[in-house]
Amino acid sequence: MLRKSIVWIVFAIVLLVLPQIFTSIFSISIFTQMTIAIVFALSYNMLLGQGGMLSFGHAVYFGLGGFLAVHALMMIENEEMMFSVTLIPLVGGLFGLIAALFIGSFSTHKAGTVFAMISLGMGELIAASSLILVSFFGGEAGVSGDRTYGPPFFGYDFAQGIEVYYLAAAWMFVATLCMYLFTQTPAGRMANAVRDNPERAEFIGYSARRVRFISFAMAGFFAGIAGGLFAVNYEILTEENLNAASSGRVLLMAYIGGLGFFIGPIVGAIVLTLINSLLSNYTTLWMLYLGILFVLTVMFLPRGLTGFLMMHRVPWHLGKLRLLAVPYTLTSMPGAVFLLGLVAMIEMSHASGSEFVYLGIALNPDGYGSWAFLLAVTGVAFYVLRLTLPRLRDAWSEANTITRKPDHAAKESGGQS
Amino acid sequence: MSLLQLQNVSKSFGETAIIRDVSLSIAQGEKHAIIGPNGAGKSTLFNLISGRYGVSSGNILFKGNPIHNLKPFEIARMGLARSFQVTNIFPLLSVFENIRCGLLWSMDYRYSFWNLVSRQKALNARTEAVLEEIGLHDRRNFPAGELAYAEQRALELGIAIASGAEMILLDEPVAGMSHSEAKNAVALIRKVTEGKTLVMVEHDMSIVFDVADRITVLVYGEVIASDVPAKIRGNPRVQEAYLGEVVTGDGVEATHA
Numbered sequence: 001m002l003r004k005s006i007v008w009i010v011f012a013i014v015l016l017v018l019p020q021i022f023t024s025i026f027s028i029s030i031f032t033q034m035t036i037a038i039v040f041a042l043s044y045n046m047l048l049g050q051g052g053m054l055s056f057g058h059a060v061y062f063g064l065g066g067f068l069a070v071h072a073l074m075m076i077e078n079e080e081m082m083f084s085v086t087l088i089p090l091v092g093g094l095f096g097l098i099a100a101l102f103i104g105s106f107s108t109h110k111a112g113t114v115f116a117m118i119s120l121g122m123g124e125l126i127a128a129s130s131l132i133l134v135s136f137f138g139g140e141a142g143v144s145g146d147r148t149y150g151p152p153f154f155g156y157d158f159a160q161g162i163e164v165y166y167l168a169a170a171w172m173f174v175a176t177l178c179m180y181l182f183t184q185t186p187a188g189r190m191a192n193a194v195r196d197n198p199e200r201a202e203f204i205g206y207s208a209r210r211v212r213f214i215s216f217a218m219a220g221f222f223a224g225i226a227g228g229l230f231a232v233n234y235e236i237l238t239e240e241n242l243n244a245a246s247s248g249r250v251l252l253m254a255y256i257g258g259l260g261f262f263i264g265p266i267v268g269a270i271v272l273t274l275i276n277s278l279l280s281n282y283t284t285l286w287m288l289y290l291g292i293l294f295v296l297t298v299m300f301l302p303r304g305l306t307g308f309l310m311m312h313r314v315p316w317h318l319g320k321l322r323l324l325a326v327p328y329t330l331t332s333m334p335g336a337v338f339l340l341g342l343v344a345m346i347e348m349s350h351a352s353g354s355e356f357v358y359l360g361i362a363l364n365p366d367g368y369g370s371w372a373f374l375l376a377v378t379g380v381a382f383y384v385l386r387l388t389l390p391r392l393r394d395a396w397s398e399a400n401t402i403t404r405k406p407d408h409a410a411k412e413s414g415g416q417s
Numbered sequence: 418m419s420l421l422q423l424q425n426v427s428k429s430f431g432e433t434a435i436i437r438d439v440s441l442s443i444a445q446g447e448k449h450a451i452i453g454p455n456g457a458g459k460s461t462l463f464n465l466i467s468g469r470y471g472v473s474s475g476n477i478l479f480k481g482n483p484i485h486n487l488k489p490f491e492i493a494r495m496g497l498a499r500s501f502q503v504t505n506i507f508p509l510l511s512v513f514e515n516i517r518c519g520l521l522w523s524m525d526y527r528y529s530f531w532n533l534v535s536r537q538k539a540l541n542a543r544t545e546a547v548l549e550e551i552g553l554h555d556r557r558n559f560p561a562g563e564l565a566y567a568e569q570r571a572l573e574l575g576i577a578i579a580s581g582a583e584m585i586l587l588d589e590p591v592a593g594m595s596h597s598e599a600k601n602a603v604a605l606i607r608k609v610t611e612g613k614t615l616v617m618v619e620h621d622m623s624i625v626f627d628v629a630d631r632i633t634v635l636v637y638g639e640v641i642a643s644d645v646p647a648k649i650r651g652n653p654r655v656q657e658a659y660l661g662e663v664v665t666g667d668g669v670e671a672t673h674a
Contacts, residue, residue, distance in 0.1 A: 014433070069483070181533065182530055184534055184535060185530040185531065185532055185533060185534065186521050186526035186528065186529050186530070186532060186534060187530040188522065188530065189514065189517070189518060189521070189534055190518060190528070192509070192510055192514070193507045193514075193518045196508055196509050197471075197505060197506065197508070199489075200505045200507065201490075202489040202490045202493070203467060203489050203499055203577075204490075204493055204518060204522060204576060204580065205490050205493040205494045205523065205580065206521075206528075210528060211528065214528055218530070390512055402514070
């Protein structure tokens with residue numbers, strides 16, 4: 001209990017201190033995006049990771065919550081309503097909840113393919129109607145508001161990015177805590193049970209459908225909160241925020257982070273936000289790299305980045321983590337060269353003109369010389385990489401060899417939630 | 418008074434009649450075994466009673482109430498629990514969680530999302546007690562999917578009995594076990610079904626004759642005999658159904674080999 005409280009206290013302190021360390025407007029804007037993405041990705045994992053429901057339309061609840069939040073902002077601006085902007089995310093959450101209650105009433109009947117197809121269909125339906133129902137969704141241009149109206153909150157009017165960050169971080173902290181606590185309730189535990197074996201759940205007294213419905217409604221609520229935070233942060237929502245691409249992105253976040261762990265989607269949201277906002281400064285092909293990262297995760301790290309980190313718990317508990325340091329270094333060096341070589345070739349094939357500078361090396365996309373050079377470097381790196389693998393494999397199995405009580409280590413590896 | 422009553426129950430899948438006009442009555446506290454050759458419809462009968470399938474015709478009464486139109490979870494809530502022939506557990510959840518999930522409804526937690534399970538003292542104490550009973554206490558933190566087969570069977574049984582159901586249906590509880598494992602499993606079944614009504618499907622005749630107070634023989638979906646073990650053993654129709662095999666207390670012995 002105490003250990004868990006400490007984790008949450010550290011989490012809160014990190015959220016408080018982060019913008020004091022990285023003070024630029026750019027980094028604070030990234031932190032705000034991260035907090036929004038974290039709430040959204042965690043809400044998505046209530047479906048997929050916790051409840052076994054593969055949704056291709058979760059952005060619907062994010063988007064609907066966000067749209068209503070913008071309308072609430074406009075009503076505050078027009079003085080039709082008077083409440084603090086700090087409550088806007090709750091407006092989004094409630095609308096997300098209502099939408100999820102309605103759609104979930106028929107979509108949670110079955111899990112698996114049926115659920116996935118309904119989510120896809122509903123996603124397309126809402127995204128298409130958002131372009132038609134102009135009065136609510138604003139058509140192509142979307143709807144926009146202004147967060148600085150309404151009664152100030154202890155003197156803050158949220159004109160500054162940092163004020164928005166703290167608002168978003170506070171909401172994210174509370175939402176994350178609530179979503180975590182939900183997993184520890186009877187409904188949350190049964191969500192896992194239904195995910196594992198819906199049929200057996202029915203024979204111990206639970207309607208699998210009802211269990212899924214509750215998780216679905218909760219997921220809609222928290223997605224709506226994320227949408228409301230988005231509305232406060234960007235002050236505009238468009239069709240893009242509830243379409244299939246957005247639904248796909250949140251799936252990537254949760255999956256790359258790791259579905260089987262509560263913190264998985266948090267890791268995924270952070271990594272994807274960084275890729276989105278940093279990598280896109282360097283290359284127009286960042287979506288391609290994101291796709292590659294996703295495919296590699298599915299193939300090699302089915303438990304996500306968090307799962308990869310958690311694999312090291314056994315060596316850590318056995319005190320053998322340092323056995324891995326040298327093999328990791330040896331493998332990562334040719335690995336990095338290999339990746340850089342691949343990226344160079346991808347970028348060069350995309351580059352126009354005869355001049356292409358990559359990591360300070362001038363290359364010529366039209367000349368055979370540059371291609372031969374890159375192929376050679378990449379090929380050699382790949383060969384060396386392969387040579388280092390047996391040593392890494394041996395070190396890994398050595399680091400996982402149990403020298404203590406057999407019970408203990410196996411227990412550590414079984415940390416699925 | 419009979420706890421469970423089947424009245425002229427039939428079940429067809431398309432044209433194929435699997436269960437034909439079965440009537441059966443099981444008294445409170447009885448240990449009842451259902452035997453019969455492969456494909457006789459034993460598992461189907463369990464699936465009808467527990468609500469996995471709907472009946473084509475006939476009535477099923479549990480504690481005098483009709484249950485043949487109810488969903489599995491509604492029947493389970495009335496106090497009728499079951500295990501499965503093919504192990505049917507929650508593989509990613511820990512052993513402890515498996516049992517605790519089996520307890521939640523019976524301890525009236527329903528779909529609540531305002532109680533933290535870790536704070537529920539009675540719930541966790543009861544879970545521990547069940548784990549102790551089924552002998553999986555030292556496996557409590559393992560993911561259930563990683564247990565050995567016999568342990569998974571014990572867990573399967575544990576989930577079924579956790580809720581404290583009055584009636585327990587066990588579908589081939591010792592299938593696929595070694596002789597010594599089966600012996601332990603039977604001892605466990607005896608222990609955990611003490612004072613409860615048990616209905617089990619089982620192929621191993623030594624276990625059937627050992628455990629059961631009454632035996633029903635099902636052949637091609639029809640009940641050909643339902644009686645105390647001594648009379649079943651001497652019943653010529655039962656002998657015939659087992660194709661010339663002699664049903665003895667020690668098991669089925671082939672005489673035609």
